[in-house]
Amino acid sequence: MENFNDLAAFALVASEHSFTRAAAKMGVSQSALSQTIRQLEARLGLRLLDRTTRSVSPTQAGEQLLKTLAPRLEEIENALSSLKALREKPAGTVRINAGEHSAATLLEPRLRKVIAENPDIRIEIAADYGLMDIVAQRFDAGVRLGEQVARDMIAVRIGPDIRMAVVGSPDYFRRFAPPQTPHDLTAHNCINMRLPTHGGLLPWEFSKDGRDLNVRVTGQLIFNNLALRLNAALAGSGLACLPEDSVREAVARGELIAVLQAWCPYMSGYHLYYPDRRHPSPAFARVIEALRWRDE
Known part of the structure; x- marks a missing residue:
């Protein structure tokens, strides 16, 4: 494709009737602008501007070119302006991959205000436990615990430190003695969770006095x-x-009993993670700010 910068330069000189004023608006030297116009005239094989010591005016060929060119340049300027407005206006779809727990307790509640205040923003939350490649699956961001976020991602904390709780009902503990250590879980009827990514069962993780322990329960x-x-x-x-x-409310009501609490340490809370973006969309920026954790 040809470089049409010289056409825009010609249109500005013709409309200003001055190389000096046109050069000032373009931020170039008058000699450089004159050279640009001479090269354009040489390329077209036509004289486009009549130059005198006092003024500059288009020739007949220049008038014809300007008549056709000016509306097109205005259309281009309007198109670029509309793109700028799109860049500055929060609009579009933001897709987030997250686990069920973080989606229900953090994402959905905090993003209600975002969609209420920004009718042109759409938010899609895919709630599952698969540790997928968010870039390959075309998600804008994902949510994981802090220690699970890859180092090449930008991470923003969106929640406090959390910990797990091993719980059972009073009826269950009337039939079975409460476990005293994680090893005792092998004698209990445990409710497992299937991991979607690899199809395995999620091990139960414990830690105490610097000792980490993973137990595969049945x-x-x-x-x-x-x-x-x-x-x-x-x-x-x-x-x-x-x-x-x-389970906090159920434990407080006596519907569940928590055991092995000394073995359940706090973990780094949920983080929103995403690839490096030099220019995030306004919609995505609004989502980040709405989710950012502020320790109150």
Whole structure:
């Protein structure tokens, strides 16, 4: 494609009737602008401007070119202006991949205000436990615990430190003695969770006095979401390992009993992560600010 900068330069000189004023608006020297116009005239084989010591005016060929060129340049300027408005206006779709717990407790509640105040923003939340490649799957961002975020990603904390809780119903503990150590879980009916990424069962992680311990528990029930595991624990079907905040009210009401608390340390909270973006969209920037954790 040809470089049309010289046409824009010609249109400005013709409309200003001055090389001096046109050069000032373009931020170039008058001699450089004159050279540009001479090269354009040589390329077209036509004289476009009549120059005198006092003024500059288009020739007949210049008038004809300017008549055709000016509206086109205005259209281009308007198109660029509309793009600028699009860049500055929060609009478009933001896609986030997150686990069920973070989606329900952090994303959906905090993003209500964003969509209420920005009708042109659409937010899609894919709630699952798969540790997928957000770039390959065309997500704008993902949510993981802090220690799970890859180092080449930008991470923004969106929640406080969290910990898991091992819980069972009073009815269950009337039938089985509460475990005293994580090793005791091998004798209990535990409610497992199936990992979607690799198809394996999620191990239960514990730590105490600097000692980390992963226990692969067994039981009659396996689910792939939080709500079903919580319902099964409430029904007395077995022990479940769930985020502490999801069972806090049930424990306070006496519907569930927490065990092995000394073995359940706090972990780095949820982080929103995304690839480096030099110029994030206004919509994505609004989402980040709405989710950013502020320790109150």
